[in-house]
Amino acid sequence: MDWGMKNRLSRLMPNGKCFFMPIDHGYFQGPTRGLEKPGETIKPLLPYVDAIFCTRGVLRSAIDPISSKPIVLRVSGCTSMVGKDLANEELTTSIEEIIRLNAAAVGLSVFIGSDYEKETLKNLATLVNACEGYGIPVMAITAVGREMDKREARYLALSCRIAAELGAKVVKTYWCEEHFDKVVNSCPVPVIMAGGPKCETELEVLEFVHDGIKKGAVGINLGRNVWQSPHPVAMAKALRAIVHDNLSVKQAHEIFKKTKENKPT
Numbered sequence: 645m646d647w648g649m650k651n652r653l654s655r656l657m658p659n660g661k662c663f664f665m666p667i668d669h670g671y672f673q674g675p676t677r678g679l680e681k682p683g684e685t686i687k688p689l690l691p692y693v694d695a696i697f698c699t700r701g702v703l704r705s706a707i708d709p710i711s712s713k714p715i716v717l718r719v720s721g722c723t724s725m726v727g728k729d730l731a732n733e734e735l736t737t738s739i740e741e742i743i744r745l746n747a748a749a750v751g752l753s754v755f756i757g758s759d760y761e762k763e764t765l766k767n768l769a770t771l772v773n774a775c776e777g778y779g780i781p782v783m784a785i786t787a788v789g790r791e792m793d794k795r796e797a798r799y800l801a802l803s804c805r806i807a808a809e810l811g812a813k814v815v816k817t818y819w820c821e822e823h824f825d826k827v828v829n830s831c832p833v834p835v836i837m838a839g840g841p842k843c844e845t846e847l848e849v850l851e852f853v854h855d856g857i858k859k860g861a862v863g864i865n866l867g868r869n870v871w872q873s874p875h876p877v878a879m880a881k882a883l884r885a886i887v888h889d890n891l892s893v894k895q896a897h898e899i900f901k902k903t904k905e906n907k908p909t
C-alpha cells in the first residue's frame with residue numbers, strides 16, 4: 645500500500661479503530677431532524693469523532709475549512725425518499741472534486757439484491773479505479789433502502805464480501821443480532837457498523853455497538869443515535885469509550901450518565 649493511502653487510513657482509523665460521524669442524510673431524505681444546521685450539530689461532537697461523513701454541499705456550506713478533522717465524502721446519490729427507487733444511485737462527484745476538497749476517503753452505497761445491483765456495483769468499481777491512483781480509500785456502504793429486514797447475517801456477509809472483492813478499502817454495514825462475527829470474519833477488509841433509525845434507549849445503542857466491536861468490527865458510523873439523542877455529547881463520549889478504549893457497556897453507560905449530569909467522568 646502506498647504512503648498516501650496508508651496515511652489517509654491511519655488518520656481515519658487511529659490505532660485501527662474509528663468513530664465516523666455521518667451527517668449525509670439530506671442527500672436522499674432532505675431536511676432531517678437534528679441536521680437543520682449541520683455545522684452547529686457537529687461542532688460539540690468534533691472532539692469525540694475521527695471523521696465526518698458528508699456530501700460536498702454540506703462540506704462547503706457548513707464545515708469550517710480550517711478544521712483538521714478528516715472528511716469522508718459521500719459521492720453517490722441522485723435518488724430521493726419520494727422517488728421511485730432509492731437504489732438507483734449514480735456517482736455524483738468527480739475525482740478532481742474529491743481531490744480539490746481534500747477528502748480523506750469517499751463513501752458510496754451499493755444496493756445488492758436490488759434492481760440496481762449491477763449499476764451500484766459498477767459505481768463502486770468505477771470509483772475504486774478513479775481513487776486508487778491517488779491513494780484515496782473507498783468506503784462501500786451495504787445499503788438496504790427501505791427493506792430493513794435485509795439486516796441479517798447471510799445478506800450482510802454477501803454484500804460486504806462483494807464490496808471488498810470489488811476494491812472497497814473499508815465496508816460499512818449493519819450490525820445484526822445473530823452471527824455478526826460471520827459477517828466480519830468473511831470480509832477481507834475492515835468492517836464499520838452503521839447506526840440505522842434511532843433506538844429506543846441509549847443503553848440499546850451502547851449494547852449493540854459493544855457487541856459488534858467484540859465480534860471484530862473496527863468502528864462505527866453512527867449519526868441519528870447520537871445527534872437525535874437529547875444528550876448528543878454524552879452519547880458521543882460513551883461510544884468513543886467503547887470503540888477506542890475497550891470499555892464495557894456498564895462503564896460506557898456511566899460515562900453517558902455522568903456527562904449528561906455534568907459530572908466529571
Ligand code: 5RP
Pocket residue numbers: 666667668669697753785787838839840841865866867868869
Ligand atoms: C445512509 C448512510 C448514512 O450515512 C447512515 O445511515 C447514517 O447513519 P445513521 O443511520 O446512524 O443515522 O450511509 O446509507
